[in-house]
Amino acid sequence: MKAFHCTCRQPLFFDNTRCLRCGSEVAYDPTSRRLAPLKPAKQKDLWLLARDNRKPKPQFRFCANRTEAAACNWLVPADADTTLCLSCQLTRTIPILARPKNPERLRDLEAAKRRVLFVLQELDLPLVPKSADPKRGLAFDLLESLPGEPRVLTGHAEGLITLNVAEADDDYRERHRDNLREPYRTVIGHLRHELAHYYWDLLILDTDWMEPFRKLFGDERTHYASALEAHYSQGPDPEWRTRFISAYAASHPWEDWAESFAHYLHLRATLETVQTYGLNTAKVPLRIEAFPLEALGDIEDAEDAAAFLPWVNAWVVLTTVLNEVSRSMGQPDLYPFVLNGPVVAKLYFVHRVILQRQGKETVPPPASLAQPVAPEDAVARE
Numbered sequence: 001m002k003a004f005h006c007t008c009r010q011p012l013f014f015d016n017t018r019c020l021r022c023g024s025e026v027a028y029d030p031t032s033r034r035l036a037p038l039k040p041a042k043q044k045d046l047w048l049l050a051r052d053n054r055k056p057k058p059q060f061r062f063c064a065n066r067t068e069a070a071a072c073n074w075l076v077p078a079d080a081d082t083t084l085c086l087s088c089q090l091t092r093t094i095p096i097l098a099r100p101k102n103p104e105r106l107r108d109l110e111a112a113k114r115r116v117l118f119v120l121q122e123l124d125l126p127l128v129p130k131s132a133d134p135k136r137g138l139a140f141d142l143l144e145s146l147p148g149e150p151r152v153l154t155g156h157a158e159g160l161i162t163l164n165v166a167e168a169d170d171d172y173r174e175r176h177r178d179n180l181r182e183p184y185r186t187v188i189g190h191l192r193h194e195l196a197h198y199y200w201d202l203l204i205l206d207t208d209w210m211e212p213f214r215k216l217f218g219d220e221r222t223h224y225a226s227a228l229e230a231h232y233s234q235g236p237d238p239e240w241r242t243r244f245i246s247a248y249a250a251s252h253p254w255e256d257w258a259e260s261f262a263h264y265l266h267l268r269a270t271l272e273t274v275q276t277y278g279l280n281t282a283k284v285p286l287r288i289e290a291f292p293l294e295a296l297g298d299i300e301d302a303e304d305a306a307a308f309l310p311w312v313n314a315w316v317v318l319t320t321v322l323n324e325v326s327r328s329m330g331q332p333d334l335y336p337f338v339l340n341g342p343v344v345a346k347l348y349f350v351h352r353v354i355l356q357r358q359g360k361e362t363v364p365p366p367a368s369l370a371q372p373v374a375p376e377d378a379v380a381r382e
Contacts, residue, residue, distance in 0.1 A: 001118070001273045004035040007050050012037075014118065015111055017066070017073045024050075027075045028114075029060065030086050033121055035073075046078050063088055069103045070094075070110040087114045089129040092139040095165045102144060105168040109142055112187040116195070119269045124358045126202060130159055138198055154190055156197035163190060189262060196261030197254065203353050204257075216297065216349055217260075218253035227252040243342045260346040263337070264354075267315045267347070274318060281314045288316050297345035304362040308351055312344055 004012040010021035012035055018026055024037035029049055038047040038060075046059045060075035063085035074085035082089060091110070095102040120127060130137035141162045143152040152164040167187055174185075204213050214220070231251035240250040249259035274281065290313045299305045319335035326334045339347075355363065 001115070001269070001276070002035075003276045006037045008037075014115060015073065017071075027060070027062065027066075027073050028118075029058075029075045030121065031058065031077065033118070041078075043078075047075070065110075069097050069106045071107045072110060072114070074114065086127060086129075087117055089131065090117075090127070090138055090140055091142060092130065092160070093141040093143060095142055095144040099144065101169065102165060105144075105165040106142065108168040109163065109165060109187060113140065113191060116188055116191045116265075119265055120195070122272075123268070123354055125199060125354070135159075136202065138195075154194065156194045159198055159201070161191070161194045161198065163187075163194070189266075192262035192265045193258045196258035199261065200254065200257055203357060209353060212298070212349070213257070214253070216346060217256045220253040222252060224252055224254065228255075241338070242340060245337055245339070245343045245346075256346070257350075260343070261350050263343075264347050264350040266335075267311060271311060271314060271318065281317045284317050284321055286317055286320060288313065288320070291316075291339075291341070291344050295341045295344045296348040301362065304352070304355070305348070307362045307364050308348055312339065312347065315339070 001014055004014070006012055006019040006022060006024060006026070008019065008022040008024070010019050012019065012026055014028070014035060016026045016035070018024065019037055022037075024039075025047070026035065026037050027047070028035045032049070032052070032054070034049065036052075037050045039050055040046075041048050041059045043059070046061055048057050048059060052058070059078040061078055061083070063072040063074050063076055064083040065072040065085075065088050070088060070091075072085060072088055074087055076083065076085050087110070090113070094106055097103050097106065117127060128137045130139035137159055139160050141160060142165050143162060144165050145152045152162065154163050154167065156162075167190055204210060228251055231248070236244075236247040236250040240247050244250045244256060245259050245263050249256040271281075291309060293299065293302075293305055293309065296305050296308065316339060319337075323333040323335060326332065351363075
């Protein structure tokens with residue numbers, strides 16, 4: 001997340017609808033990817049972004065869900081033929097709001113979705129509503145399991161992501177985290193994981209990435225339902241920690257991709273947030289055993305590979321410190337995972353796929369990211 005500020009210099013945060021200092025209306029413009037204070041346009045109910053240098057200055061209206069249950073703070077271009085912002089257009093179905101908890105659940109789920117979409121926008125990944133492209137578009141069904149009806153299962157099918165709204169409840173997530181032996185279970189994690197399945201169809205299927213994918217992740221033509229049944233009945237491969245980021249990733253190549261893609265988004269989003277707020281991981285007095293170039297597997301672009309490694313090594317430093325901070329507060333580890341060589345190679349594969357989509361050759365690491373340390377100064381990773 002970026003650091004945003006009002007014209008009065010008050011910090012603004014991504015969910016804000018009003019500046020707490022000067023009282024200005026605040027909203028997010030998905031066309032410029034800015035959260036900013038607003039000023040009224042000449043025409044009633046239209047708004048301009050403060051300090052917008054575009055000419056002519058674009059005009060906006062509030063998303064129709066700004067004051068509704070979704071509490072949306074995104075903007076809609078004034079000339080758009082919809083009253084809903086991009087994020088709300090992606091939501092196809094919402095739960096019955098007259099039922100207990102559902103208004104609060106919807107607000108939490110939509111806020112998490114907007115935060116996830118912000119990162120996908122920054123990565124220039126396609127975000128087209130299924131209403132505009134029924135075949136390759138994206139949609140979300142936010143559903144509640146109702147008495148006497150089939151249980152709602154979180155998942156993805158042909159661009160439609162279904163999310164059980166109970167995932168917004170802390171007690172529900174904790175119960176299932178414990179029952180399913182998951183060290184990490186969050187709404188944002190669910191969204192990133194299910195979106196990974198959607199982007200596999202868009203970015204990998206029937207492309208030149210298929211064979212490299214199968215070489216690294218395995219053959220996705222392995223029967224999916226049988227693989228999941230075996231995972232839940234027999235448990236994962238006892239050696240999964242040496243090759244996968246999570247036990248669930250070991251169940252099938254599709255799930256390995258989804259977990260790797262989600263963790264890549266965790267890494268990018270968190271490190272870029274750290275950078276924008278001026279925290280310097282390179283100054284952390286912690287020595288790690290830095291991952292070498294060899295950990296990335298097949299390397300076609302040495303410059304790109306060398307630029308990617310600092311991201312990974314900074315992630316190890318940052319998550320080690322954040323876990324210690326979390327323990328100091330008596331909380332579970334913020335990032336209860338351990339990277340290994342094969343996982344780093346998979347993260348790098350995700351990185352390359354996204355770079356190709358962006359038409360970029362490399363993404364230089366921010367100067368504040370931790371650099372690899374000399375082997376004689378290194379200690380074993382936690």
